[in-house]
Each structure stands twice: as C-alpha cells, then as structure tokens.
Amino acid sequence: MEGVDHLAHERNKAQFDVEEMKIVWAGSHHAFEVSDRIARLVASDPVFAKDNRTRLDRKELFKNTLRKTAHAWKRIIELRLTEEEASRLRSFVDEPAFTDLHWGMFVPAIKGQGTEEQQKKWLPLAYKMQIIGCYAQTELGHGSNVQGLETTATFDPQTDEFVIHSPTLTSFKWWPGGLGKISTHAVVYARLITDGQDYGVNGFIVQLRSLDDHLPLPGITIGDIGMKFGNGAYNTMDNGVLKFDHVRIPRDQMLMRVSQVTRDGKYVQSNVPRQLLYGTMVYVRQTIVSDASVALSRAVCIATRYSAVRRQFGSQNGGPESQVIDYKTQQARLFPLLASAYAFRFVGEWLKWLYTDVTQRLQANDFSTLPEAHACTAGLKSLTTSATADGIEECRKLCGGHGYLCSSGLPELFAVYVPACTYEGDNIVLLLQVARHLMKTISQLQSGKKPVGTTAYMGRLGHLMQCKTDVQKAEDWLKPKAVLQAFEARAARMSVACAQNLSNFTNPEEGFHELAADLAEAAVAHCQLIVVSKFIEKLQQDIPGKGVKQQLEILCSVYALFLLHKHQGDFLSTGSITSRQSSLANDQLRTLYSQVRPNAIALVDAFNYTDHYLSSILGRYDGNVYPKLYEEAWKDPLNDSVVPDGYQQYVRPMLKQQLRNARL
Amino acid sequence: MEGVDHLAHERNKAQFDVEEMKIVWAGSHHAFEVSDRIARLVASDPVFAKDNRTRLDRKELFKNTLRKTAHAWKRIIELRLTEEEASRLRSFVDEPAFTDLHWGMFVPAIKGQGTEEQQKKWLPLAYKMQIIGCYAQTELGHGSNVQGLETTATFDPQTDEFVIHSPTLTSFKWWPGGLGKISTHAVVYARLITDGQDYGVNGFIVQLRSLDDHLPLPGITIGDIGMKFGNGAYNTMDNGVLKFDHVRIPRDQMLMRVSQVTRDGKYVQSNVPRQLLYGTMVYVRQTIVSDASVALSRAVCIATRYSAVRRQFGSQNGGPESQVIDYKTQQARLFPLLASAYAFRFVGEWLKWLYTDVTQRLQANDFSTLPEAHACTAGLKSLTTSATADGIEECRKLCGGHGYLCSSGLPELFAVYVPACTYEGDNIVLLLQVARHLMKTISQLQSGKKPVGTTAYMGRLGHLMQCKTDVQKAEDWLKPKAVLQAFEARAARMSVACAQNLSNFTNPEEGFHELAADLAEAAVAHCQLIVVSKFIEKLQQDIPGKGVKQQLEILCSVYALFLLHKHQGDFLSTGSITSRQSSLANDQLRTLYSQVRPNAIALVDAFNYTDHYLSSILGRYDGNVYPKLYEEAWKDPLNDSVVPDGYQQYVRPMLKQQLRNARL
Ligand SMILES: Cc1cc2nc3c(=O)[nH]c(=O)nc-3n(C[C@H](O)[C@H](O)[C@H](O)COP(=O)(O)OP(=O)(O)OC[C@H]3O[C@@H](n4cnc5c(N)ncnc54)[C@H](O)[C@@H]3O)c2cc1C
C-alpha cells in the first residue's frame, strides 16, 4: 500500500476493534492466519498478477490460466501446503479453472460414490494430478432433470464392459467445466442398461484423453462450448461438449458404492444406503453458501470504499461536496448488502456444522434429519446465490458510471458469479424442493411427526398462527425475540396458506403445479427465517473484542429489518405485524443506518482482502482512486496509437465525403 | 428462415391476428413498413453480420465497428434514406458507436443551445459528417452534479477567445462516447469565467482533432478509458478521457442561445428563456424510454421462444417432457416482463406526444406544464431502464445454463443495456427529483394550485385518502377503474405520508435528506401509476384486428396486478387495498397467465425482430436451438486445435509429475 491513506479519516471513526472482527469473519484465529498468509503470498507473486485479464482474447486468456494453475500447483508442492492452505491458494488466485472441478466435483464424486477399492485405485492418481477429472452430468437437452439424461451405459456381458454412447444430439454432454480442453478423465452420468433394462442414471469413471498425447480417445469427440458472459470472467474455464460413439470401459469403472452390476449383468443394490449420496450434496452446497458471502463481501467492500471516496453535490460555502456514502438512499441500498454479507458468512459457518452433524448421523444409520438438512441446504443455496448476484450488480450501480468500467472489478465479479444461480441446482427448482418439504412437514404434523432442525418452529403452529408481535416503539424491533417471532409467524402462515390452498385440489400434484409461484414465495420466507435466526444464534455466543459484538448486533438488525421492509407485503398480508409496526421498523432502520455509517469502512476492512484479490481500482485500500483510474485507462490496446486502426479506411473517407466510391 | 418451424404448433395456438399486433407495436402502418424493410436490409447485408462480435479483441472489435459505421453511412447516402429510415438502420446495425453521440447528443445540443447563426454554421457540417461530434460533460470527478464541473472556459478579451482548461485531474472529461478515438469536435461543458467571475456551467463547441491527420490539436490530450462490462457490448464505443491545457477557441463557439458573452466580456442573458433547454432533455429521455421497450422486448422474445423449446421434467408414459413455459413459476417470472415490454412501448409512444405538446407550449411561452413534464420524463426514464436491466437478466436466468452462453445473445444485451440506468441521470438521483416535484405539488395544493398532467390525481386527494377499493371477487380486478383507483390511492398516500413526515423537520432540506429512501419509494409508486394509466388509456382507443385488443387488455391487467402483487406492502400499509383483495389479485394473476400462455409466442412474434437483430440462438424464430448451439460452439478459437496451446508447457508437466523442475 503505497503513499497516503485517503481513507484514514474513515478508519479513525470506527467504534470497534477491526483486528478482532477479522477473526470473527475468518471463523477462527487459525483460519485468519492461514487466509492472511496465503493471500499475501498470492498477491506478491507476479505470476498471479491479474490486471490484464479483461483485455486478453480467449486463447491468451485460457493459456494464461493454465500457466497460473500450473504455477499454483508447483507452489503447493514446493511449499508443502496443507489441504486447507492449498484450497485458500486456489481461491485467492481467483480464476475459474479446471482444477475447481477436479478438486470440487471429481474427487468428491469418487469419494462419495466409489467403493473402497475404487477409491484406493483412483484417488491417489487424482490427488497427485496424474489424472485430471471433471464432472460430466449435464447434457445439451437436460440439466435440471437429471433423471432425464439420455447418455447410455450398456453392459456387455461378453467383454465385461460398459458401452458408453450418445444416442442423440441432445444427449451430448454440455457444460462440464474442465472438459473442453484439459480433463483426462470424467465422472460421466449415464443411464445404466443391462439385460435390456434401463436402471436409471448412474456414475462411471471414463478416460477421455490419452495420457500420452492428450488426444481424445477413439469414439470420443470433445470441444469447448464457446464464450460465456463477460470479459475474462468464466472464460478461463473450458466448459465442454462431449460425444460418445460406443466407447467401452471396464465394468469396474461404474461407481459402485450403492449399486452394482455383477459379472453376469445383474443390477444389485449394495448394503450401503442410497441416502449416503446426499452427504456430498450438503457438502457442495455448503461451500456455495460460503462462497456467496465471499463474493458479496468483495462487491460490498469495493462499493463502500468508493462511496466514501466519491463526492457529489452538497458543497457548502465552497467546501468539499458530500461523500455519496452520506446519502440515505446510498445507505439504504448499500448497508443491507453489507449486513447480508455478514449474515451469509455466519449461516455458511453453521452449514459446516450441519454437514458434520449429518455425516455423523449417516454413519450411525440415522437418516431422520436428512430430508430437513437437504431442503435447508437447497434453500440456502438458492437464497444466498440469488441475493449475492443481485447484490453485486447493485454495488456496481452504487458506483455510478465508473462501476461500468472493468477496472472497477465489478463487471467481472458479477459475470463470474452469476451462474451460481443456475449450477448445482437452478434456484427456482431448488425453492420448489424446499416448498415440497415444507408442505410435507405440515401434512405430517397431523400424524404427530415432530418437525426437526430449521423446521422446528412448525411444531409451534398453534401459537404462530395467532400470535401478535409485541412492538410498540421503534427500538422494540432491536429485540431478537420480536424479530424472530415476526419472521416465524410470516413463514409459518405463508406455508399454511399454501397448504390450505393445495387442499382444494383433488390432485395434489396439479395443485402443486398450479400454486408453484406462491409456494416458491413461502420457501423464500422460510429460508430468510433460517438466515435471520442463525445470525441471532451467532450473537448468543461469546464474541470478544471491543465493540465487535455491538457492531454485529447492529448488522443483524439491519439484515432483519431490511428484509422486513422489503417483504412488508408478506408480513402485513399474513397479519404477522401491523402497518404501524412496519412503519416503526422502517424508522428503526434509518437509525441503524446512521449507526453503521461511521463503522462502514472498518466493517469492510475486516474482510481482510488484499488489493490483488479485490482487483478493483474503486475498491483500493488507500482510496487513491482517480490517479489510478487515469493510469489504467492508458493501458487499453486502443491507446497503442493516437490515430486508431481503421481511421484511414473508414473514418477519413466519411469526413472527406469520399465514402460513395470507397470499397469497405 | 431455413427448414422446419419447430414453433409452428405454438404459432397455431394464437387467438389473435399477429399481423395487426405488429402494427400496434410499431405504432403505425408506416412505422411498421419502414422498420420491417430496413431490418431486412440490414439482416441481408454481410457487412452487418455480427456473429463473431464476442470473440474479437478490443482493437479488432473497434475497427469492425468503424467498418460497419462507414458502410451504414454509405448505404444511407446511396439509398437516399430519410432521417427516419437512417435512424432505423443505425439501430438495426445494433452496435454502440460514435455516431450515436453525434446524432443523439452533439447535433441536438447545437440545435437546442446554439443561436440560429451557430446552427447555420455547424449543423450542415454535422449533417454531412464533415465533422464528427461528441458530448463532453462528465468529468472524472463529476457526473451527477453537473454544476460541480471543474473545467474552465475563461474569456480573454484581448484576443476575443475562451481559454478552455483542465485545472485538476478530476476535471478531465471522462466517459464521453466517441471522444476517445473518433470525434473531431465536442460540445464541452465548462465553467464560464469572465471578468474574474464564475458564471457556472455553459456549453462550448471545441475542435479536438485535426481534420487533416486526425491528431489531437495542441494542448489537447485524448485517450480511450478502457474496457467496459461484457464481451463486445459497449466496447465498440470509444468512451474517452480529455485533458485541456489552455486551449483557445473563438468567442462565437460558446453556445449562446440563452446566455452570451459580449465582445467586452459581459455575461448577458438573451431573451430566450432558459427553460427552452429542458425541451431537449424531454426529447432525449423519451428516446431512452422507447429504447427500454425495445431492449426488454428483445430479451423477452428470446426467453419466451426458448421456454417453449426447452423441455424439462414431467414426462408422462414416456412422452415428451413439459415445455418449461408451462411451469407456473416460469410464467410468473416471464409474462410480467412480456407485459412490461408492451407497457413501456405505449408509455414511450405517449411521451412522444408529450414532447410535441411541451414544444408547442414552449413556443407559445407557456411554461406551466414544464416542471411536471420534466419530473414525469425523469421518473419514467428511471423506472423503465431499471426494470429493463433487471428484466433482461431475469430472461437470461429463465434460459437456465444456456442463457449464460454468449450465443444466447442475452449476456451482451444485458451488458450493453445496463448503463442506461446510470447515464442521462443516475436512476436514484432522478427518482429524488421526481419526489421533490411531488412534495412541491402537495405543498402547492394548499395555495390552491391545480396539479396538471400526470399529477392531476393529486387534485383528488380528499377522495383518494379515504376511498376504498371496490373489489369483491378476483374478476373485479379486471376493471380498469378498480386498478386505477388502487394505484392512485397508493401513490397519493405514500406521497402524503412523506409530506407529513417532512413537516416534522424544522429544516425541510434536512428532512428531505433524512427521508430520501421513503421519498424514492413514493416516486416509484407515482411512476408506476403513470405507466399503468397510460396503458389503460391506450386501450380506450380503437384497436382493430381480431383479438388484438383482448390480448392487450390481458397484458395490461398482468402488468398492473403483477406490480400490485410485488408491491403488496405499499398497497396494504397505506390501506389502499385489503389483504383479501390482495389475495384475489394474485388469484386473478394466475388466471391471466393461463390466458397469456397460448398467445405467448405470437405476442413476441409481433415485435417483428429478425434473427439477425436478436442474434440469439435460443431466440431463433424457427426454434431450431440444439443443432445450432452445437454448430456455434465449434467456432470458438479454443477449438482451433484439439490439444490447446499451453498443454505442453503447463499441463503435461503436471500430469507427468515434472512440475517441480519446470520453468513456468
Ligand atoms: C457456468 C456453468 C458451469 C457448469 N458446470 C457444470 C459441470 O461442471 N458439470 C455439469 O454436469 N453441469 C454443469 N453445468 C450445468 C448446470 O448444472 C445446469 O445448467 C443447471 O443444472 C441448470 O439446468 P438447465 O441448464 O438444464 O436449466 P433448465 O432446467 O433448462 O432451466 C430453464 C428454465 O426452466 C425452469 N425450470 C426447469 N425445471 C423446472 C421445474 N420443474 N419447475 C419450474 N421451473 C423449471 C428453470 O427455473 C429455468 O428458468 C454448468 C452450468 C453453468 C452455467
């Protein structure tokens, strides 16, 4: 950080201990230490520089990513990094790459779905990157509906092999990251056919490319599916297309942990329960939620710092103009996102616990919490990724015109983040799954089944259907109990209303279909309740550091009351609160914004992001925005020459009225 | 359109005359004919092909745009196109270019702010493109606050010249489109200083580049400000930075229609009233609103067609799966956007009328409707551009994974559109202007001033503050009167609540600042009322064609009830409707979606967009999506070679465990 700190006056205003908040954000002293050390390591390594990313064409960009990936792996080996450190390093390098799928999907798929023998064979190869794998599920014609996949894996008892085949154009694998150019292997999902019968979708380990010359093996056609949203962004990834023409693999490359095909072609279930597979899903979605808090906090960090630098209007007596962060509309847009970043952080932390809990229970053959855990992670994935995608774009708009420049870092952050709303389950499809679980929970109440975990409040329906929120003045909204009850009442009543409307249909499926939009809204209400309640629970812990807990209490209230204001309609129409209480919440929100204001810069400093990681001129730690924006502009290739290429041919003839005869 | 029409069965379902709807959308038979003819002309000209746009690097992209621009101008001359035809042609070429600013800002600025003499001198040059102009207002440090611009234009009586100067880094012009590489001239806004006194911001015509060799003139430094959001997108535009070092221009290049500097350096007002300048602003914003309807309808067209092609889940007895357009959540996201596109179209049409009306009044020295017209255009610019930007992104998400591919057309549409929320007035700043006008209107009621135009309903405050919406069953929400009254009551009550809260502050400015977020919400309510009421007014006209009017009535109801549902909180908290009525509106909305469903494809066909203009594989007229997606993928440069560049250097050493010793 060179020179003057233009934001020093802002940092001095903070009413809490930033260093302590950094620990809270990181999750532990240990996590902070690792993160901080690795972030600096990456930032100081010239190979990991990323300033020119948005100016490279596809091939240069991709090659550049290969270089960074190889260098990252080299450093990981040289420095003997732990698994945790290696994963931090990859994330601070901050470029989507085939390694994401190798480590994030291929390895977990084998771990979760492979037998012990299979794990023993394949995992060491993968751990050393002697093979590189991807996750090939989605096809041109099928994404959300996994059961509709068309690729076939037909058992041939003569040779003891499966024949993998793409029978139609729509059955070509399409989207798998790392597939297009790099992966040597894939976990391929295909319909298992044996003895003439279709046993549905199963996973298979398939080698795709020769380990000698990297060419696709016989019968395999692979390519990259082309440019995706944004400059740089996800174009560093080789999402691919894959066509099989009767490709043979040994029988033992079917992932056989829960079901198997025997030598004579019989399809049998193993004694490992199918539900075990859900553990992996909980794991993957938990990482997505925690990634959401990272992406959102990056955007918020940029917008907050720039809002303190940017001045517009309100100069009095020739003094400086107002910092735009002092405008109430700016605060009302920005501070809820700041609060959301913290909220998502804590709910992500809690999901980590949930994953451990679920895993332990599964090992003890206790499947009782699984449906709830599954619905809960699906819902939180949907909620946090949607809010993060929208939030990043809002942060970009909060930066006015300059937010539209790639040098602000925000366009790329948005473009690279936004598919999280689609992959690992389309967010709407996921909400409908949550809604299904909620309806089931309600219908099971009658048979006396006690709702567990995040649906436990449904056990208090009697109370929640008729309770009145006890808020008489604005400050009453600071009480966690009042907030919780309002959110519980709203969620419960929306679900119950849906259940009642459903009961008017003779065919429940038809009812579910017809009322899907309302059901999705009820699911959102339920998920927001989870985030609010986990934030509140977090605050019941002991949190050391001067002023740290107070700041988090303020942010928790901001998050809850912002949602309450935004979804006022839900709260009012269900009678969970009164108009007057709603208006009091709004008043309280304004007060809270004033309390956040002096702490805003310190609250984003607590994320502890390096300038390298942020890669945003507007979000620079030192606030030295304008000279750097100016400097950066000159790096554009268009500025290589004063008179642009094309002037002589196209512009001059226009100016000289000689266009008529020009050959263009 | 080659081969089979995969959407023929959808087109056959339509219950109205699509050809007649095309006329309604275009605005008139004449407008349709021109649009249709020019669109085909552009689509059939290979120079205007745009398939490779997202794959070009910045320099290639820019040069390509120069080529298209020159070709467009050539065709305009050769074919002796009318002004209307030429402008359609430029818009169908569909690439942001310096010509947009030349025709859209430079020429209108001279027309609006130049004296007759100045117009005589400069306009013919501009009309023939012997000079190319841009609009240089924004600076690195100042956008929204135009009065805070720092560039100076100091009158030098000795030489009868102005000296244009950039005193600080933040005073550099920054953003003007066309400035970076192409414009020879600019209208530059600078603080006029004469006789040692600062007379605030005025416009000046400044030559920037030599007409001989295109080099910047002495004292002028110009460059491009670098990459912006997205691939292709707005990077075809040379937004620029401009620094003046004491550049001299003759006195008569100050735009002198409303104020002048005399030979001896006196600053005098002409007898032309200042308000005339607002006419231009109304004009520019009207074009932005009508552009919003175009951008949104393009996205909706793509998402609607693809939603009818895409199938996912719900296969019964081995039959085909459900088209995703049949899912109610898909409908609840998509159809309101379809309705919004039509709504924005009609309000844009009405704004054209408003512009004419305002112009005529100004010529007759009647300024009475100007503040209202000004607020109304500001508000509609804000409302329609925000809704359109969000709507395009929602359409992208509605296409699932494939919407993330550039070949879907949606990423670029979003990236190129979204700055409309920022330029020509940041949308939040504009809403606050509307709010100011609303508060003024209310305060003037007491002095008996009758509100005009779109604020006329404020004249019925007495009624609106206590009226009850008369809706007893779902179908009652189809009555325009019920809808209008609910929207009027909501808007009026929100404004009045703000006014009351403001009156609690001793300093009204402080109050306005403090309550800004609520005021912005009241402004949104007011603007939505305008759009709803103009849609309703449109339907009071005679609209020929089988079923056409019925379809528009359905869309009008969808638009209104969708807003009502979305902003339920406003309606309920102001007591404008009851919870039960809100729930009835929601029921009615579901029925309306079912009515839209069979007509959806025909309703987007009515936009009459060519495949060239849409440039989206997902939105193809014939619905032949999958083979074309597959074909397109192979065009990516990464597919030039089977083994990618970088494999030998970076990937192979990794696979072969030779990374440790590799030099990367
Ligand atoms: C960047 C990126 C990376 C990816 N990486 C991988 C990868 O590594 N491996 C892999 O296998 N796949 C990958 N995918 C694919 C991804 O998993 C799918 O895109 C995702 O599952 C969504 O499926 P879809 O594209 O078929 O969407 P669709 O299901 O076709 O969605 C289209 C629309 O239909 C709606 N819809 C669908 N079903 C229903 C329903 N039942 N009810 C209501 N609405 C419905 C959706 O809400 C959406 O609006 C990737 C995708 C992207 C964008």
Ligand SMILES: Cc1cc2nc3c(=O)[nH]c(=O)nc-3n(C[C@H](O)[C@H](O)[C@H](O)COP(=O)(O)OP(=O)(O)OC[C@H]3O[C@@H](n4cnc5c(N)ncnc54)[C@H](O)[C@@H]3O)c2cc1C
């Ligand atoms: C693609 C593009 C093309 C452009 N083309 C041109 C051109 O040709 N010529 C030209 O002169 N300019 C051009 N501009 C500049 C454009 O006009 C400005 O970006 C725009 O006016 C917004 O101003 P700003 O960037 O200073 O935003 P800011 O005003 O700095 O906005 C930053 C934040 O502050 C908030 N804010 C600011 N003032 C207030 C207030 N009073 N109350 C509450 N909140 C406030 C805003 O809402 C926003 O959230 C272009 C910009 C873009 C992005």
